[in-house]
Amino acid sequence: MDRRHFIALGAAGVSSAATLHWLRNRSLAQGLAATAATPLYTSQNGLLEVDLTAAVRPVQVGDRTANLLSYNGQSPGPRLEARPGDTVRIRLHNQLDQPTNLHYHGLHITPQGTGDNVFVSTAPGETFAYEFTIPADHPAGTFWYHPHHHHHAAEQLFGGLAGLFVIRGALDEIPAVKAAQEEFIVLKDYEIDRAGNPPAPNHMALMMGREGSLVTVNGRVNPSLSLPQGGLLRLRLLNASASRFYRLQLEGHPFQLIATDGGAIASPIQLQELLLAPGERAEVLVQGNQQPGAYRLLNLPYNRNGIGMGMMGGGHGMGGMMHGSSSSSGDAQPLATLTYSGSVAALPLPQQLGTVATLPEPTITRRIELSMTMGHGMNMEFWFNGKPYDEKRIDIEAKLGTVEEWELVNVDPDLMDHPFHLHVNPFQVISRNGQPEPYRAWKDTVLVKGSETVRIRVPFRTFVGKTVYHCHILDHEDLGMMGNIQITA
Numbered sequence: 216m217d218r219r220h221f222i223a224l225g226a227a228g229v230s231s232a233a234t235l236h237w238l239r240n241r242s243l244a245q246g247l248a249a250t251a252a253t254p255l256y257t258s259q260n261g262l263l264e265v266d267l268t269a270a271v272r273p274v275q276v277g278d279r280t281a282n283l284l285s286y287n288g289q290s291p292g293p294r295l296e297a298r299p300g301d302t303v304r305i306r307l308h309n310q311l312d313q314p315t316n317l318h319y320h321g322l323h324i325t326p327q328g329t330g331d332n333v334f335v336s337t338a339p340g341e342t343f344a345y346e347f348t349i350p351a352d353h354p355a356g357t358f359w360y361h362p363h364h365h366h367h368a369a370e371q372l373f374g375g376l377a378g379l380f381v382i383r384g385a386l387d388e389i390p391a392v393k394a395a396q397e398e399f400i401v402l403k404d405y406e407i408d409r410a411g412n413p414p415a416p417n418h419m420a421l422m423m424g425r426e427g428s429l430v431t432v433n434g435r436v437n438p439s440l441s442l443p444q445g446g447l448l449r450l451r452l453l454n455a456s457a458s459r460f461y462r463l464q465l466e467g468h469p470f471q472l473i474a475t476d477g478g479a480i481a482s483p484i485q486l487q488e489l490l491l492a493p494g495e496r497a498e499v500l501v502q503g504n505q506q507p508g509a510y511r512l513l514n515l516p517y518n519r520n521g522i523g524m525g526m527m528g529g530g531h532g533m534g535g536m537m538h539g540s541s542s543s544s545g546d547a548q549p550l551a552t553l554t555y556s557g558s559v560a561a562l563p564l565p566q567q568l569g570t571v572a573t574l575p576e577p578t579i580t581r582r583i584e585l586s587m588t589m590g591h592g593m594n595m596e597f598w599f600n601g602k603p604y605d606e607k608r609i610d611i612e613a614k615l616g617t618v619e620e621w622e623l624v625n626v627d628p629d630l631m632d633h634p635f636h637l638h639v640n641p642f643q644v645i646s647r648n649g650q651p652e653p654y655r656a657w658k659d660t661v662l663v664k665g666s667e668t669v670r671i672r673v674p675f676r677t678f679v680g681k682t683v684y685h686c687h688i689l690d691h692e693d694l695g696m697m698g699n700i701q702i703t704a
Contacts, residue, residue, distance in 0.1 A: 253399075253433060254293040262304070263297045267317075269362075269376060270310035273411075277429060277436035281407040284311065284374035290434055291401045291455060292378030295360070299353040299384055305345040309337045315371060317345060318363035318638070319380060320494065321476055321659045323353055326639050326682035326702075333363040333638065333683055334606070350677060354478030354569075354657070355384030357399075357451045357496045365606065365697070369689035373425050373457040374413045377403065381451075386479045391565035395447035395500055398440060402491070402550070403455045405429045416690070422595055423521050423631075424458025424493075424688035430514065432551045440512075440551055444558040448501040449473075454491040458688045460632075462515040464488040465553065467505045471564055474498035477641035477657025479569035484654060488515065492634035494660040494687035500564060507555040514548040520665045521631035571655040574643055574672045577620035581611065585625045585633045585663060585686065585696065596695045597686060603695030604685075610698035611684075613675050620645065623661070623669045630665030633696070634687040639680075640702075642673040660687055679704050 256265045267286045274283040274290050286292030297303055309315050316335040324330050330347040337343040358380040362371040379399060386392060406427035408414045416425045432438050442448045450470075454461055463470075464487065471483040476496050489497055587597045596603045599610065613619060621642075623635050641657040647669050663669045685697035 253291070254287070254289065256293055256295050258297040258301045258303075261298075261300065262302050263295060264304040265293070265295060266306045266308065267292065268308040268310055269315050269371075274375065274434070276405055276407065276431060276434055279407055279411070279429070281405065281411045281413075283405070283413070284371055284376045286376060286378055290375035290377070291403060292360075292376070294379040294381065294399065296381045296383060297349055299349050299382065300351045301349050303345070303347055303349065306342055307337055307345065308342045309339055311371075312339050313367055314338050314364050315362045315367065315376075316343070316364050317360050319347075319358065319360050320636075321356065321358035321496070321641070322380065322382075323350060323639060323641065323677065324348070325678045325680060327678075327680040331639060331682070333365075334681070336364060349382065353382055353384070355382050355386040356474060356476070356478035357381060357453060357498060359453055359455060359496070361455070365604070366693050369425065369457050369693050372455070372689055373406075373427070375403075375405065377401070377455040379453060386474060386568065389565050389568065391447070391563055392449065392473065392500075392568075394562050395449035396442060397449045397451065399433070400450055400452045400551070401433050401455050402453065402459075402461050403431050403434065404457075404459045405431065421690050421694065424690045426456070426459045430459070430548060430550065432512075437549050438551050440553040441556045442501070442503045442553060444503050444507060444555045445561040446503040446559050447562045447564075448503065448553075449498065450501060451496070451498050452489075452491060453496045454493050456493055458493055458690065460493070460517050460519055461491045461550075462488060462517040463491065463550075464513045464515055464547075465501060466510040466513065468501050468510060468553075470499035470501065472497060472499050473565070473568055475656040476659045479571075480654060480656050481569060481571050482567055483564055490517065490662070492632070492660065492662040492687065493689070494634055494636050495662075501553075502562075502564070503555060504561070505555075510553045511549045512551040512553065514550050516545055516547065519632040521629050571643075571657065573655070574674055575618055577672060578617045579613075579619045580622065581619060582622045582624060583684075583698075585623065585635070586627050587629065587631070587691075587696075597691040598695055599684075599698045604692075604697040606699070608699060609681070609701045611700040613673075613700060613702050615675050615677075615679055615702055615704050618672060618674045620670060620672050623663045623671065625663045625665055625667050627665060632662060632664045633691065634660050634662050635669075635684065636660040636687040637673065637684045637700075638682040639678060640673055640675055642671045645670040645672050675702050678702065
């Protein structure tokens with residue numbers, strides 16, 4: 216379980232046939248300092264072609280220089296943008312000292328061959344060429360990419376490997392959404408020792424999932440956002456942390472939810488706060504209808520339970536155990552600061568966003584139990600249905616064109632929350648503990664709290680092949696909470 220020591224390598228040249236842009240501010244005033252230096256690759260004439268080099272590089276995080284795992288020297292990595300129908304070619308160059316790969320989180324693409332194939336293993340010094348086509352009917356949305364090599368996933372994501380993958384489409388063309396100032400918010404925590412390196416996790420960090428004490432927005436600490444009075448701000452939020460939860464609140468401003476993991480919902484829903492488990496995304500609109508001033512985007516306290524919480528008295532003092540303060544600690548943490556600059560005529564909220572189809576009754580119902588156990592020598596294993604992960608075993612066989620209902624039951628004896636993620640096929644949450652979900656939405660990650668039963672409905676569409684489902688606290692995935700699903704025609 217010990218973490219390997221990564222050796223920083225020299226800078227590597229990166230070529231691309233895509234157009235490389237450096238994001239500038241998009242507001243009527245100063246713009247968003249949070250994303251001022253994030254590179255963006257967009258598709259041209261139906262082709263997105265990019266080289267990504269995974270390597271240890273010195274990266275500025277807040278006021279620290281850290282030796283992070285990065286894509287093209289950036290953490291978060293470059294933002295990729297494509298449209299339905301586009302061809303995507305990504306060459307992954309592995310300059311780490313351990314194998315890696317890429318997972319295209321949330322994209323409805325083939326799990327086979329050079330697509331979203333998590334069984335690919337790219338050895339140190341090697342290159343793997345991914346190529347796939349975005350389906351012509353793929354929804355617009357906020358997706359992302361990150362490593363998914365079993366036993367290395369948590370370490371590599373926590374070390375810095377993650378980036379946005381955006382699909383542009385119908386949602387972006389709705390007049391009220393198009394008029395909004397768009398900003399991307401990648402929520403990511405890091406831990407850096409005195410030498411500037413991510414430290415090895417200890418036993419508690421593996422049990423709970425590692426969290427870092429340095430919490431950032433787009434790799435920056437408490438950056439500034441700017442919005443004209445009367446304007447609309449579209450925040451596209453990604454929880455790219457390996458284990459940390461974000462319970463978000465913007466002082467003085469409710470969120471108008473317009474999209475979840477899999478794209479647009481039917482119409483805006485007003486929320487006073489928003490909980491994002493690891494891997495989840497959400498898009499919200501914020502109205503600039505308050506008096507000029509500074510308003511903090513806060514991460515509120517959240518207790519995700521677990522044995523560690525009881526051992527440490529509800530989370531207090533756990534920072535020393537986990538290389539950082541737990542998200543269950545008692546203080547709200549500022550993530551970014553919104554200020555008003557200038558004014559425009561008040562922009563309206565959209566009334567209709569899209570249609571979220573009602574899924575038919577399922578042909579099969581399955582029960583999946585989520586749990587953990589302590590073995591000999593205090594070794595931990597996390598399980599689905601009482602079994603640790605086995606790459607050779609098929610846990611679920613599903614038929615293309617069918618709809619299944621899965622009952623996700625958290626029987627973890629320490630009541631720990633587990634975010635459940637399914638690859639390739641988005642699903643709808645039907646109920647939680649028997650209570651119907653208040654609105655329909657497409658999801659690929661859903662939080663299953665301690666002792667909770669969540670029912671989801673999954674349509675198996677378009678693609679056959681072998682893929683996985685797992686806990687998105689990636690230390691839990693690496694320790695066994697993952698299963699294989701084979702989709703056949």
